[in-house]
Amino acid sequence: MNNRIIPIVLGITRCYLIRGDSLILIDGGTPNKAGAFRKALGKLSIDPGEIKLIVITHGHWDHIGSVRDIKELTGARTAIHELDRECLEKGKERRAPGVTRWGRFMTRMIGSFSGSIRIPTTDADITLGDEFPLAQFGINGSIIHTPGHTLGSVSVLLETGEAFVGDLAMNMFPLTVRPGLPVFAEDLQKVKESWKMLLDRGAKTIYPAHGKPFPVTLLP
Secondary structure (H helix, E strand, C coil), X not given: CCCEEEEEEECCEEEEEEECCCEEEECCCCCCCXXXXXXXXXHCCCCHHHEEEXXXXXXXXXXXXXXXXXXXXXXXXXEEECCCHHHHHHCCCCCCCECCHHHHHHHHHHHHHHCCCCCCCCCCCEEECCEEECHHHCCCEEEEECCCCCCCCEEEEECCCEEEEECCCEECCCCCCCCECCCXXXXXXXXXXXXXXXXXXXXXXXXXXXXXXXXHHHCC
């Protein structure tokens, strides 16, 4: 199976469509972006009903904000790790502290307004554990538990080496000036362990939720 990768920016978050025998979406962007998502699909001549699965890399507001509306638009199933499930289903706020000086500054800046953001909730159709193969959706890869940014963070790793990692890496100003590890994390040691696992399993190109893709050779 050959996969086509299509980025769609929803707010500050770069989401990704992966087309194999069917379509899956990675992340749902910030709130109130269903209209922008529908417009993007129209430009791509994609019927919303073609999307069969929404993979949520973790439970932060900028990744789950429009999931409910996109789910209603597409009829797709949602998948999130069990440790972040309450964020999607109950609107539980989850924050990752800064792990660098800049990250701590940005945490204070973001925290000043993120607490007032309302996230529309929806049910998780698939509760993820350690690994979930995507063959049933026509995708040659798996969803893998990669904790660290949040304890329930997951990544999608394709057999050809593309790794869709949510916020396990970042490549966008003002979060970072160069590709690298996240400036926010619940457990930085787990971030490093997750990266070792992804590299051991053949990750070659990183597709972050904030910024453009980059080769793993640019990781520090």
